[in-house]
Amino acid sequence: MNLDTTTWFFIIAAVILLILLIAGIVMSSNSEGNLVESRLGEYLEESNEGRKGDESSVLTEWVNKRVEKSSRGDKIKQSLARADLQFKVSEYFALVVISITLSALVAGFLGGRSIFSFGIGGVLGGFAPGMYVGNQQKKRLKNFDGQLPDMINLMVNGLRAGYSTMQAMEAISKELPPPISDEFRRVVQEMQLGVPMGRALDNLLRRIPSPDLDFMVTAINVQREVGGNLAEILDTISFTIRERIRIKGEIQVLTSQVRTSAKILSFVPIALALFLWFFNNEYMRGIFDAGRAPGFGALGCGLMLIGIGYFVMMRIADIEV
Structure with a gap:
């Protein structure tokens, strides 16, 4: 087995694992069993005596108890409840670690095993679970x-x-x-x-x-x-x-062009840069010919300007009722 075949083997294996991970999330979020019971205890501040029959491992329970005591764990628990996802805080952190690992592996192999490619994949994988939870919250609300x-x-x-x-x-x-x-x-x-x-x-x-x-x-x-x-x-x-819902609907229609333009104009440059980095790496490496400092400075300025433009356009479209 040559090197190229090995690379593609790891890429395909990582993609399959990522698909299985996403399928598991969707199946878990759509599960109806024990939905009320799993959340009532959290908001009533009851003990975990009623959950002793769960098939969770001792390690999972130990990590979950330690994580939930932190302020970050409490916020994540609240976000999961709002999104109606049946995950413990420890399971969510495990999901983030798996997502970071798989994304970093896929991005690293696609990007020529560069440390920057691994880093880009890890960052995207770290944000993916939070974006999914946030999207579920918005849809449910x-x-x-x-x-x-x-x-x-x-x-x-x-x-x-x-x-x-x-x-x-x-x-x-x-x-x-x-x-x-x-x-x-x-x-x-x-x-x-x-x-x-x-x-x-x-x-x-x-x-x-x-x-x-x-x-x-x-x-x-x-x-x-x-x-x-x-x-x-x-x-x-x-x-x-x-009446508020009716007015909000009218405002959404009138401001839809501004919001869509803000998302497209912000997403396209970033998506294009990522595409070129992974599929035409030599071309993108040219930005670092003058040194890493100027290259990262140019990238930072570009991201800052994109962020400012997105923030301004969304503020224009954000009309409170």
Whole structure:
């Protein structure tokens, strides 16, 4: 087996492992089993006694306990919950390490085994899991916000029919589709376990950081303290939220060209530079002919200008409602 065949063997093996890794992430994120139970303990600050039956290794549990105590681990745990991904913090860190390793190997072999190629692959692999989690958060939050007006209307109808607030929330968990049904099922189960309604709603707001949901939760908490017709209050809130969604949709349409231009103009130069580095390495190495300092300085200036342009264009398109 010659050298070229060996190189391609490692590349193909790394790509297959990366595909299997992505498939595992997707299957895990779409799994329905034990979804509520795996998250309730985290937000109720319960002990891990109910999780002793898990098939996790001793090493995984040991690492998970150490990592979750840090502030970084707490933020990652919150991000995973918001994205509805059934990963422990230690498993997420293991995923990052695997992603960095595989990406560095693929990039290193494609880039002529240069240390810069390994570094580029490692950086891209390190950012990939975080970008995936962030994308899942945005998609889930967008779906939740889109279902919120219908949820409030269903809750208003339930209250007017004589339901209690908890019964109305239970009806929401049964009648509406995910993700809003999953979240209110968690709220109902927390309340059934003895958690006060205010704390259960605060936990919901921590999982779903939506301004519209915050508006609704505040109204419910105020009504519980001072009284009043909750159905009328929520009916008014539902109208307000629908109008906000309509205006946001119009703004999204009007500013879509600016946002698309910002993404394309920022992505194309970086993608082209990476393509040339891996598939025409000698040409790209010419930037370092005058020395590494001028070469890295030029690259740094280019990235800085691209970042400034992207930030300015996105700020122009960012109109608050």
